[in-house]
Amino acid sequence: MRRMKKPRRFASLRAALAALFLTSGLAGAAADNAPTPGAPQAQSPAVATTPSFWDPNRTPEKPDLSGLRQIRFLTEDDYPPFNFLLSDGQVAGFNIDLARAICVELDIACTIQRRRWDLLIPALNDNSGDAIIASLAINDETRGQVDFSGPYMLTPGRFAMQTDTTLKSASPAALADRPVAVVAGSRHEAFLKAFYPRSTLVTFETPALARNALKNGRVQALFGDAISLSYWLNGAEAAGCCAFRDGPFTDPKYFGEGVGIAVKKGNAPLRHALDYALARLAQRGVFGELYLKYFPVGPF
Structure with a gap:
């Protein structure tokens, strides 16, 4: 079988996220729809908003778990804050805590x-x-090899600006003729070209160079991956220079369908059990607690 490569929308973030996570102060912790581009919704940068991927008005029916004796989760250890190693060699992170919460919910x-x-x-x-719980992207390629639970996370795009900016929003009108930093060749650049044609795009080879341009005032806004930006904004490197402005933007054409828990093709009983557990964790507030634990400056 052909081996999977890291989905392209995550690959460029791995090293940056590892560095950001280690400097954000979280490594030692006890470990909806998108607005239209013309009218983004303002959001306070100081408050992390918990995303919802499940219908709060629908009570899921508990599946038959009699044939499910245990779940052997598979993960990796180098994609913080989702999966990372502690100093004692134990794997930790959002995905790990979520897997354990699923097992408690299913009493298995x-x-x-x-x-x-x-x-x-x-x-x-x-x-x-x-089951694989490792932020595996849901797309045509992966769906051909595994089945997925419903998505439990997205990777939206968001704008960041300096905290003392005089700009009132990140709308296309507000950013017309303004320099906006973005990584060259990224899905974020493609989004800006489609919906912010009047902005002056200033492209950089890496997210770190784009962030430095914003911090140093070379550009008036930065558009990029909200997950890596959230850790930068919360960490020492940003030094309080900047904050999210408007968004998030979650158009699947540009930002993907999210990530899910993968099971072997045809394993419907386990997939249904995972969907039930995820919905129940959301209803009981457990998912929200885990999200806020790992995303104090939320990407949403």
């Missing part, structure tokens, strides 16, 4: 095994594990 035993990223799907398909 579970194990969590680490694998190299490119070995996760092969390990699932050779029955070395039952």
